[in-house]
Amino acid sequence: MSGFGVRSLRQIFRCAIIQFAVKGDARREEKRMAGLVGRLVVGQSGGPTQVINNSLVGVIEEALAHDQVTGVYGMLRGIAGVLNESFVDLARESKGTLALLRRTPSAALGTVRYKLKPEDYARIVEILRIHNIRFFCYIGGNDSMDTAHRVHLAAREMGYELRTIGVPKTVDNDLAYTDHCPGYGSAARFVALAVRDSGRDTEAMGRSSPVKIVEVMGRNAGWLTAAAALGRQDPSDPPHLIYVPERPVNDQAVVEAVDRIVGERDHCVIALSEGAVPDTGLEEVDAFGHKMKGGASDYLAWVIQAQLGLKVRQDKPNYLQRSFSACMSHVDADEAYRVGCAAAQLAVEGESDIMITLNRQAGPAYLCSTGTAPLAMVANDERRLASEYIDKDSSDVTAAFVDYARPLIGTPLPPLGRLARYPVPRKGEPK
Amino acid sequence: MSGFGVRSLRQIFRCAIIQFAVKGDARREEKRMAGLVGRLVVGQSGGPTQVINNSLVGVIEEALAHDQVTGVYGMLRGIAGVLNESFVDLARESKGTLALLRRTPSAALGTVRYKLKPEDYARIVEILRIHNIRFFCYIGGNDSMDTAHRVHLAAREMGYELRTIGVPKTVDNDLAYTDHCPGYGSAARFVALAVRDSGRDTEAMGRSSPVKIVEVMGRNAGWLTAAAALGRQDPSDPPHLIYVPERPVNDQAVVEAVDRIVGERDHCVIALSEGAVPDTGLEEVDAFGHKMKGGASDYLAWVIQAQLGLKVRQDKPNYLQRSFSACMSHVDADEAYRVGCAAAQLAVEGESDIMITLNRQAGPAYLCSTGTAPLAMVANDERRLASEYIDKDSSDVTAAFVDYARPLIGTPLPPLGRLARYPVPRKGEPK
Numbered sequence: 001m002s003g004f005g006v007r008s009l010r011q012i013f014r015c016a017i018i019q020f021a022v023k024g025d026a027r028r029e030e031k032r033m034a035g036l037v038g039r040l041v042v043g044q045s046g047g048p049t050q051v052i053n054n055s056l057v058g059v060i061e062e063a064l065a066h067d068q069v070t071g072v073y074g075m076l077r078g079i080a081g082v083l084n085e086s087f088v089d090l091a092r093e094s095k096g097t098l099a100l101l102r103r104t105p106s107a108a109l110g111t112v113r114y115k116l117k118p119e120d121y122a123r124i125v126e127i128l129r130i131h132n133i134r135f136f137c138y139i140g141g142n143d144s145m146d147t148a149h150r151v152h153l154a155a156r157e158m159g160y161e162l163r164t165i166g167v168p169k170t171v172d173n174d175l176a177y178t179d180h181c182p183g184y185g186s187a188a189r190f191v192a193l194a195v196r197d198s199g200r201d202t203e204a205m206g207r208s209s210p211v212k213i214v215e216v217m218g219r220n221a222g223w224l225t226a227a228a229a230l231g232r233q234d235p236s237d238p239p240h241l242i243y244v245p246e247r248p249v250n251d252q253a254v255v256e257a258v259d260r261i262v263g264e265r266d267h268c269v270i271a272l273s274e275g276a277v278p279d280t281g282l283e284e285v286d287a288f289g290h291k292m293k294g295g296a297s298d299y300l301a302w303v304i305q306a307q308l309g310l311k312v313r314q315d316k317p318n319y320l321q322r323s324f325s326a327c328m329s330h331v332d333a334d335e336a337y338r339v340g341c342a343a344a345q346l347a348v349e350g351e352s353d354i355m356i357t358l359n360r361q362a363g364p365a366y367l368c369s370t371g372t373a374p375l376a377m378v379a380n381d382e383r384r385l386a387s388e389y390i391d392k393d394s395s396d397v398t399a400a401f402v403d404y405a406r407p408l409i410g411t412p413l414p415p416l417g418r419l420a421r422y423p424v425p426r427k428g429e430p431k
Numbered sequence: 432m433s434g435f436g437v438r439s440l441r442q443i444f445r446c447a448i449i450q451f452a453v454k455g456d457a458r459r460e461e462k463r464m465a466g467l468v469g470r471l472v473v474g475q476s477g478g479p480t481q482v483i484n485n486s487l488v489g490v491i492e493e494a495l496a497h498d499q500v501t502g503v504y505g506m507l508r509g510i511a512g513v514l515n516e517s518f519v520d521l522a523r524e525s526k527g528t529l530a531l532l533r534r535t536p537s538a539a540l541g542t543v544r545y546k547l548k549p550e551d552y553a554r555i556v557e558i559l560r561i562h563n564i565r566f567f568c569y570i571g572g573n574d575s576m577d578t579a580h581r582v583h584l585a586a587r588e589m590g591y592e593l594r595t596i597g598v599p600k601t602v603d604n605d606l607a608y609t610d611h612c613p614g615y616g617s618a619a620r621f622v623a624l625a626v627r628d629s630g631r632d633t634e635a636m637g638r639s640s641p642v643k644i645v646e647v648m649g650r651n652a653g654w655l656t657a658a659a660a661l662g663r664q665d666p667s668d669p670p671h672l673i674y675v676p677e678r679p680v681n682d683q684a685v686v687e688a689v690d691r692i693v694g695e696r697d698h699c700v701i702a703l704s705e706g707a708v709p710d711t712g713l714e715e716v717d718a719f720g721h722k723m724k725g726g727a728s729d730y731l732a733w734v735i736q737a738q739l740g741l742k743v744r745q746d747k748p749n750y751l752q753r754s755f756s757a758c759m760s761h762v763d764a765d766e767a768y769r770v771g772c773a774a775a776q777l778a779v780e781g782e783s784d785i786m787i788t789l790n791r792q793a794g795p796a797y798l799c800s801t802g803t804a805p806l807a808m809v810a811n812d813e814r815r816l817a818s819e820y821i822d823k824d825s826s827d828v829t830a831a832f833v834d835y836a837r838p839l840i841g842t843p844l845p846p847l848g849r850l851a852r853y854p855v856p857r858k859g860e861p862k
Contacts, residue, residue, distance in 0.1 A: 090850070100847060103847070105628050105847075106628070109850065112639070131855070194755060197754040197756050198754050200479075201536070204538040206508060206543075316745075316749065317746060317747075318744065318747065320629055320748055323629050324628050325628050325847075326628075327758070415531060417529075417539070420523070420528060422524070424519060427562065428516050
């Protein structure tokens with residue numbers, strides 16, 4: 001989990017010719033001498049993101065730079081591509097294609113959600129053996145890291161030498177042992193912009209339709225919903241309320257908060273996680289006669305409308321949050337590329353059964369180096385939004401969260417304007 | 432409705448000092464000499480757009496350039512601002528604020544949907560008279576043009592000299608007598624990008640959740656939904672089906688088309704207008720046990736899931752379509768500004784009871800000049816998607832539509848990449 005900080009700096013300054021002499025290099029040099037030679041295969045798994053193809057390109061470009069790698073294959077649709085022996089030859093792709101993929105959202109190899117069955121392992125190792133695939137890079141979230149770990153175990157058990165490296169990816173930002181996940185920064189940027197701009201729309205409409213709920217992805221973790229706070233220029237800007245799955249939502253508290261905020265400013269904008277659930281549970285919800293089948297946003301809209309008589313508008317950008325590429329975070333794209341590079345490099349250097357992580361460096365400027373964590377530990381963990389990032393009344397995030405997340409969304413959001421609204425003295429009779 | 436083409440060129444080349452001698456100038460010069468002097472008031476009405484503040488700034492900046500204009504006021508919340516005598520002094524706003532507003536979505540003055548009552552007219556004219564407001568610019572869609580026309584009539588009837596000019600605005604693009612409406616281009620760009628990128632997400636997921644519906648704004652007109660076609664790089668790219676309100680949707684035709692497309696390419700992406708309704712009407716829908724209360728997209732998702740057993744995902748970006756400013760069309764923003772300028776200029780020059788229009792010029796490069804149309808004609812008309820723009824099977828748009836709409840979304844969409852996917856020969860036993 002540590003000891004790769006300096007190596008990661010090398011990763012950053014790859015253009016420089018100087019190589020740092022670092023602790024651990026001797027051990028790796030030994031493994032390199034041992035000389036595992038063969039093909040590398042890379043796959044993409046789980047939900048796509050805006051930047052997952054950056055990781056793919058990172059793996060490919062780094063792999064092609066090593067003599068030990070005799071070919072670079074892609075699995076079509078993740079592990080299903082191995083089971084079906086559906087490989088494509090990524091070494092033949094043009095540099096132009098790879099450059100375009102760095103700004104192309106979604107998973108270029110196709111993706112899959114497939115839980116391995118006991119009988120699959122022998123097949124997987126057999127297919128890898130036939131193609132002399134010795135390096136296995138798998139880009140995904142918890143479940144994908146679990147798959148990679150099991151492939152590692154199966155290969156070891158069957159005496160097949162294989163280096164298995166996980167590459168983190170998820171807009172949910174819920175992987176443990178890493179400062180954050182590639183994919184999160186771009187989705188967070190989209191959410192911040194979406195809530196900010198749609199919030200302006202609600203402000204302009206005023207009392208005629210004063211409440212807006214923007215439903216944000218994240219069934220278990222509120223990281224992405226919390227990112228809505230990054231769209232604020234002033235403390236009074238939207239979102240006025242943020243609800244995350246980490247804190248059960250109390251209907252009455254919401255109703256009172258909305259009533260107060262609409263009273264103060266004629267409108268109220270809510271960033272609501274799709275996984276935010278009422279603290280009363282579903283029974284109570286059924287007593288309202290509502291089955292919640294429409295999700296958290298429909299339910300809350302219904303509660304607010306019923307109790308306050310206010311018109312509630314909803315935005316459900318759903319899959320746009322993880323695919324809308326026009327506002328990709330360049331920090332996110334770069335980091336996604338770098339974790340891909342690090343995966344191929346460490347595989348070649350003899351590491352296995354680890355996931356690449358991002359470690360934030362201390363210092364005045366934002367900088368992450370890459371590190372590693374054991375696949376099994378990542379697979380069995382889930383990182384929810386930290387308590388220090390949730391405001392004490394559970395309807396906002398803290399300044400500490402904003403400090404954490406702001407660098408990840410890349411270029412500062414372009415500022416918006418507001419009229420000063422210099423009042424004109426009244427001359428007529430009041431209406 | 433015509434005769435302002437040359438004047439509009441002057442509008443475009445305002446930096447140039449040369450003034451063209453044009454037909455009609457003499458008449459306007461005469462009116463200018465007559466010298467109506469007073470304040471100008473501007474308001475925003477109806478649903479906001481990404482670029483409606485560009486029109487506001489255009490009105491303000493042009494108005495401030497004319498000696499006849501003794502002040503520039505803004506109505507807070509459209510015509511309600513007049514009725515309530517809620518004006519702000521826009522001449523005091525800083526240049527910096529106005530510059531920021533040009534990239535700020537939503538209506539900076541606040542907006543309103545209010546249908547004038549018979550007793551309102553006397554009040555409106557009275558308030559205008561008290562403040563010596565002689566120029567009335569109103570930014571909005573059909574209903575707003577109707578309001579402006581009625582204000583014009585009321586002033587004339589009460590012997591109060593007032594110049595009333597409408598400034599077109601709507602993401603729906605449904606105003607007649609203009610090539611297109613400011614607001615449409617930016618919303619169209621968002622929709623094109625959204626369907627393109629979310630479509631890539633669906634492509635990557637493949638058979639596990641093969642159908643995506645993106646619900647697009649437009650209750651009566653399909654212009655915005657049609658814009659989804661602008662996201663295609665290749666003919667086979669999403670959206671694979673486009674349904675607009677101009678053509679009733681036949682459930683069975685949709686089901687057959689989706690079945691065929693999923694069979695061919697493992698996924699199917701649909702751009703569906705919120706106003707696209709089944710050709711069977713609502714009774715038939717009730718017979719399915721579904722009340723359509725969730726809207727067109729929920730209904731179609733339900734039909735496809737029930738009949739084909741395919742998982743259907745939905746995106747409902749709703750208000751993001753008219754507010755998301757990160758991908759504003761610069762063509763749209765510029766035109767919105769120019770129609771604002773033209774409104775203030777023509778008001779000062781003595782025109783009244785007209786709306787500014789955009790007239791596309793013939794020629795190899797895209798260029799629109801401004802023109803005018805009578806307010807009453809605009810108010811009583813609605814322009815739906817032209818038949819020549821709808822494909823014969825009613826599930827796509829034509830090349831003519833793409834030619835029409837492409838210049839409006841501004842900078843060409845950045846291209847996306849796709850792997851060539853060079854196949855690796857199989858060596859193992861088939862699974």
